[in-house]
Amino acid sequence: MSELERLKDRLGYDPDGVGESRLEALVDHFGSAEAVPLTDMDALREAEGESRLEALVDHFGSAEAVPLTDMDALREAEGIGPTTAGRIWEVAEPQSESDPETTEAEAITVPTDDVLEEIADDNPFKAVVESLREEGLSWGEIYDHAADAYNPIDKAAFEESFVMLPDYRIRVVVPDPDATSGERYETLTRPEPTKDDAREWALSKPEVRRVESIERVGEVKVG
Numbered sequence: 443m444s445e446l447e448r449l450k451d452r453l454g455y456d457p458d459g460v461g462e463s464r465l466e467a468l469v470d471h472f473g474s475a476e477a478v479p480l481t482d483m484d485a486l487r488e489a490e491g492e493s494r495l496e497a498l499v500d501h502f503g504s505a506e507a508v509p510l511t512d513m514d515a516l517r518e519a520e521g522i523g524p525t526t527a528g529r530i531w532e533v534a535e536p537q538s539e540s541d542p543e544t545t546e547a548e549a550i551t552v553p554t555d556d557v558l559e560e561i562a563d564d565n566p567f568k569a570v571v572e573s574l575r576e577e578g579l580s581w582g583e584i585y586d587h588a589a590d591a592y593n594p595i596d597k598a599a600f601e602e603s604f605v606m607l608p609d610y611r612i613r614v615v616v617p618d619p620d621a622t623s624g625e626r627y628e629t630l631t632r633p634e635p636t637k638d639d640a641r642e643w644a645l646s647k648p649e650v651r652r653v654e655s656i657e658r659v660g661e662v663k664v665g
Contacts, residue, residue: 470496552581604665607633610640613654614647625651633662 472479501519502508509515554575561568574584611631618626634640637656644653 557581604663606661607635607664608637608658609633609660609662610637611657611659612640612644613656614644614650615652615654616649617651627654631659633664 498508498516498519499505554572558568558572561571571584574587579587609631610633611629614628614630615625616628617624630644632640632643634643637658640656641653644650644656
């Protein structure tokens with residue numbers, strides 16, 4: 443069983459291929475499925491951030507080849523959305539140096555309409571941005587407000603991506619050629635929505651001959 447499959451088994455959840463790259467990144471970051479701290483959200487989010495940087499290097503071939511100031515190109519890499527690409531661009535975009543012959547700096551103004559056109563009409567934040575601009579806030583001030591709200595929203599969204607499932611202890615019978623009866627008992631654990639689902643999972647294992655008992659022992663967060 444691969445480390446990715448072992449992590450899926452720990453989670454008790456099969457995403458049918460969705461999000462497998464994130465699970466693989468966690469296994470690579472922490473070294474093994476068992477080492478992934480499933481209940482440490484700060485550690486998980488830090489690992490996810492590093493995996494995005496690794497995705498950029500893998501996509502473009504090297505650190506030097508990553509086009510730090512080309513947002514469209516950055517978003518071609520797996521796991522790099524508009525927010526992440528924008529943050530990279532903000533850090534990497536060089537500021538134009540002032541002309542020593544010029545005595546006054548020329549301000550750069552980005553029209554409100556140019557920005558609002560890039561935001562979908564059904565996005566509720568579009569009205570918020572428009573309202574803040576009408577109040578006279580600069581794009582930098584609006585960005586700071588958005589950044590202040592991003593972390594708690596991101597943390598809440600990450601938390602809500604998990605579900606709580608009952609955790610079952612399943613006593614099964616498996617073959618044992620060394621036993622007098624030719625069988626022995628073995629205990630499995632599995633989070634599933636229902637006891638029947640836990641039974642079906644246990645019986646799906648080729649080595650399991652029958653299920654003797656199933657006991658709910660708690661709840662597990664999976665996602």
